[in-house]
Amino acid sequence: MSLDCFRTLCHQLETTYGLKPTLNVGIEESVAMFLRICGHNEVQRDVGLRFGRNQETVKRKFYEVLRATELLACDYIKTPTRQKLHRIPDRLMDGKYWPFFSGFVGAMDGVHVCVKVTPDLQGMYWSRHDRTSFNIMAICDLNMLFTYVWNGAPGYCHDTSVLTIAQNSDPEFSLPPEDKYYVVDFGYPNKQGFLAPYRSSRNMVVRYHMSSFENAPPPQNKQEFFNRWHASLRSIIERTFGVWKKK
Incomplete structure (x- = not known):
């Protein structure tokens, strides 16, 4: 994924689909952890080590991004006309x-x-x-x-x-x-x-x-x-x- 595409995805998830940053974890980091798990099949422990976060934080952020992505999917994935x-x-x-x-x-x-x-x-x-x-x-x-x-x-x-x-x-x-x-x-x-x-x-x-x-x-x-x-x-x-x- 290109950097521009990644930034566009983060912006859409935040402005349109309700993904919120927290005091310690921003939108970009949350989406990056989500993509490492989905796109590269990494487990929570490895993602936590990569980003310097505990597994509970990785799990919580994964589901926050997942909920926003499901809403995005409803708008973009359509049955054939x-x-x-x-x-x-x-x-x-x-x-x-x-x-x-x-x-x-x-x-x-x-x-x-x-x-x-x-x-x-x-x-x-x-x-x-x-x-x-x-x-x-x-x-x-x-x-x-x-x-x-x-x-x-x-x-x-x-x-x-x-x-x-x-x-x-x-x-x-x-x-x-x-x-x-x-x-x-x-x-x-x-x-x-x-x-x-x-x-x-x-x-x-x-x-x-x-x-x-x-x-x-x-x-x-x-x-x-x-x-x-x-x-x-x-x-x-x-x-x-x-x-x-x-x-």
Whole structure:
């Protein structure tokens, strides 16, 4: 981050989003400690040693800046407009998916994130991964940028249930235009606006996941051929989740 950008960020957080300096810690120092933790994955102890502060001060300032940054995010992070959903991604035009996935406007999936809850709520938040969690649904584009996030579902909810809750509860959720779709996996229905892969039937096993094609025979039929490239395109959301979790 350049010095001018850093100063602009500090100024906005102070004047627009309520971040206040204290007698001993200024705005710039608070934001700098916050960025060291978020941007460089440093722990509070190391940040405290770097800035000459105790861990309690680092923790308190981190949450003060976090609250202001959340308000800033509400103004700057927007769901895609209808106009953007109509536009074909540039990377799709130049890559191996064109024109076969010309209706692609994003990849959707759910991810479980651990959460601590009181004993009386554990049944609601207990997931199939044998832990309490949130089931977070997200959509990203080919640039690995989130375009939509729904983070309010308990872990017991199936991916389809989370999608239904988001559609019914959030006016910001945007369905694609009639000729566009989100690429989804088996956890979601194959319907208007959502393109899912072929499923195996009683008479035929159809491979889908990328791992099933590695060190194995190439696609054996048109269903597996479609699934192979569908899984390759949809993997963008899994890679985005991986980068986010690593942060």
